[in-house]
Amino acid sequence: MRAFVVTKYKEPLREAEVAEPTVGEGDVLVQVQAAGLNQLDEKIRLGEFKQILPYKLQLILGNDVAGTVLQVGSKVRGFKPGDEVYGRPDKDRIGTFAERIAVAEDDLALKPASASMEEAGSLPLVALTAWQALVEHGNVRPGQKVLIHAGAGGVGSIAVQLAKHLGATVATTASGSNAGFVRDLGADVVIDYRTQDFEQLLSGYDLVLDSLGGENLEKSLRILKPGGKTIGISGPPDPAFAREAGLNPALRLAITVLSTKIRRHARKLGVSYEFLFMRASGDQLRQIASLVDDGVLRPIVGKVFSFDQTPEALQYLTEGGIRGKAVVALSN
């Protein structure tokens, strides 16, 4: 089958003819119809994740899938051929930039019935990230104040909607040209990050979802109320993540050192910092699908590329300017 692969880190993504996926007893074979593109794909291609995700090359890239079930393993109970599904495969089994992929049953859900394949394919990684940040780690409650950075981006456009649904007052950062767009998603306060300094404008926040890191992360800690929390998805990774990921002692030590400054800064302010690396979850995708079908969450597909254009699409993503998500659509 056709697929787009990384043969050597930093080299352009290239098309290859690869073997058909092996379908294990707990796996579902999916005919890929749409695959969302993520910054993670580009970071993997560049080798930035090779310590944490030590993939064996050649690697089929791609972290999001929507498509139709072709076949199921002997122990699969939740899906049957013909079902329309979506998912983010486990981090060790990615490879959605391909005609077919075998995904563990637990990592898949029926796609939202009201969503197109492109819309469903845009959701898994970013919607799971938003869910795990705001529901699992953030425990957002009605009346709380939540800042979502980069509200017009892939993660941000879903996180703004989810935080609003959870009852929070939502602030977000975006370019001025995206102010109307993020207000439509539910943002109560919009800050143009190009001309305004959010640290000067916001205070007393319960939670920040930071997707930028660096100075943005430090400033985010300073707008929290005592006991507030910043969840970082662009790093630095923290010791809890290193422990849960089962990393070797040398890497764990390196990660502890990397995050020492920000954790110390948080402690001095009486707030906390947590790093989140999202994980696959079919259960959470089922809840997300309900919210989409109830009209609570709207998938935002800013641009659709053909399968042939996958390498260009990845390049396009890194240049910015897409509202919501870029998606590769396969016609098969």
Ligand SMILES: NC(=O)c1ccc[n+]([C@@H]2O[C@H](COP(=O)([O-])OP(=O)(O)OC[C@H]3O[C@@H](n4cnc5c(N)ncnc54)[C@H](OP(=O)(O)O)[C@@H]3O)[C@@H](O)[C@H]2O)c1
């Ligand atoms: N740890 C995890 O599990 C995890 C999961 C998902 C994503 N991530 C990471 O999170 C980051 C965001 O991912 P994404 O998919 O949302 O990326 P994305 O869709 O490419 O985000 C682009 C958005 O960033 C905004 N932006 C750029 N500079 C900004 C600034 N200084 N302040 C506020 N907004 C700014 C842009 O806003 P305008 O267009 O309005 O200018 C644009 O909408 C990436 O680094 C990704 O790797 C991590």
